[in-house]
Amino acid sequence: MPRKLARLSAIAAGALTIAAGPLVLSPAAFAQDPITKPPVASILAWTQKQQLERYPAIEKVYKVGAIKKGDKVYALPAAAQQVNPKVKIGKTSSTVDAFMKTNRVSGLIAIKNGEVVLEKYALGRKPTDRWTSFSVAKSVTSILMGAAIKDGYIKSEYDPVTRYLPELKGTAYDDVSLRQLMTMTTGVKWDETYSNPKSDVAQAGTAPFKGGDPVANNPLLLYMSKLQRAAPAGSVWEYKTGETDLAGIALKRALARQSLSEYASEKLWKPFGMEQDAIWMLDKAGLERGGCCMSMTLRDYARIGLFMLGGGKIDGKSILPDGYLTDATSNHVPGKQASQGASYGYFWWPMDDGYRAVGIFGQGIYVYPEENLVIAMNSALPKATDRAQSQKMAALIAAVRAAANGG
Numbered sequence: 001m002p003r004k005l006a007r008l009s010a011i012a013a014g015a016l017t018i019a020a021g022p023l024v025l026s027p028a029a030f031a032q033d034p035i036t037k038p039p040v041a042s043i044l045a046w047t048q049k050q051q052l053e054r055y056p057a058i059e060k061v062y063k064v065g066a067i068k069k070g071d072k073v074y075a076l077p078a079a080a081q082q083v084n085p086k087v088k089i090g091k092t093s094s095t096v097d098a099f100m101k102t103n104r105v106s107g108l109i110a111i112k113n114g115e116v117v118l119e120k121y122a123l124g125r126k127p128t129d130r131w132t133s134f135s136v137a138k139s140v141t142s143i144l145m146g147a148a149i150k151d152g153y154i155k156s157e158y159d160p161v162t163r164y165l166p167e168l169k170g171t172a173y174d175d176v177s178l179r180q181l182m183t184m185t186t187g188v189k190w191d192e193t194y195s196n197p198k199s200d201v202a203q204a205g206t207a208p209f210k211g212g213d214p215v216a217n218n219p220l221l222l223y224m225s226k227l228q229r230a231a232p233a234g235s236v237w238e239y240k241t242g243e244t245d246l247a248g249i250a251l252k253r254a255l256a257r258q259s260l261s262e263y264a265s266e267k268l269w270k271p272f273g274m275e276q277d278a279i280w281m282l283d284k285a286g287l288e289r290g291g292c293c294m295s296m297t298l299r300d301y302a303r304i305g306l307f308m309l310g311g312g313k314i315d316g317k318s319i320l321p322d323g324y325l326t327d328a329t330s331n332h333v334p335g336k337q338a339s340q341g342a343s344y345g346y347f348w349w350p351m352d353d354g355y356r357a358v359g360i361f362g363q364g365i366y367v368y369p370e371e372n373l374v375i376a377m378n379s380a381l382p383k384a385t386d387r388a389q390s391q392k393m394a395a396l397i398a399a400v401r402a403a404a405n406g407g
Helices: 003-020 049-062 096-103 136-151 178-184 217-226 241-255 260-272 296-307 324-328 334-340 387-404
Strands: 064-067 088-090 094-097 105-112 115-121 280-281 294-296 349-351 354-359 364-366 373-379
Touching: 003 088, 049 280, 049 294, 064 260, 064 294, 088 387, 094 096, 096 105, 096 115, 096 387, 105 296, 115 296, 115 387, 136 178, 136 241, 136 260, 136 294, 136 296, 136 324, 136 354, 136 364, 178 241, 217 241, 241 260, 260 280, 260 296, 296 364, 296 373, 364 387, 373 387
Parallel strands: none
Antiparallel strands: 064 280, 088 094, 105 115, 105 373, 280 294, 349 354, 354 364, 364 373
């Protein structure tokens, strides 16, 4: 491995471990709408067997919206030279195939200079199988937010949240901008203690939907309206699961009659050339979850990375406002927290030489612009997050990255 890549791989391993912590129990924890009777256990408590059965078929468990593909497909040709690196962890090493089987990675793909240099599947998964995203969906919501600004549905990311959700006037969100919502710098008090059944993350969105307007009467919105302020808006970064869905609800209000699934189809799936319809989990009021649980093929995960790698352009035209993609993938964590290593953009996680979209249980899209490289991965890891588990996944990505770059 080249010296520079070795150094960056060590940084990436540490960053991935840091990132894993806040992502635990992302919105999949509380607000989805099950269709089974009796309702299934929390998605976070599924057995390993249930993971393998349900991650590729989430529509059999929860209500979903459909993101329709178009007639064209963005071609992903295979490179003449394929890579198959060894994954080294401590003093041991293994093939990628063995690593994937042992560590429950269902799909891994790397695209260098527009060509597939590695594509592998495991755990019985086929290339046509979708896989749930968990928090990778947040990064797609960020793309759609930018598209909505470009299209004029949203005036600016600096708009107050209350411009789109006036129900929050007079609450702790009264002086919060959409930008602060997406960067999680709202300063609103929130308890993300997953082991505490009385914490905000455990309770938000659990109330039943009582009918009427799915935005105004959304259980999550009603819960968030009762939160208190802990710090001035923009002064601190704190991961808040509920705010990712709140961003999706604001976007839905801005889109009026169009659903997030329909808008994702119009702006990304059809024009860019995704190969298969995707699905998006719905909340109890029937709205797509802004922060969780889209399902798509491994190659379509990679195409999202390629869209970003190409500057957010489709057929030579950007669907995002000027500068939005750079801003979305830059670090907006304030002051001291940033100096301590925290890094977060608009629902994207910046890295030294790129950025990533990551989700619990081992989902990810990794974009390295200077290397013209995208890596996408899906998994069914035993734990939502775990330091040792995260370090193993980072070692896998580092090995594939180095091999794709000739290391």
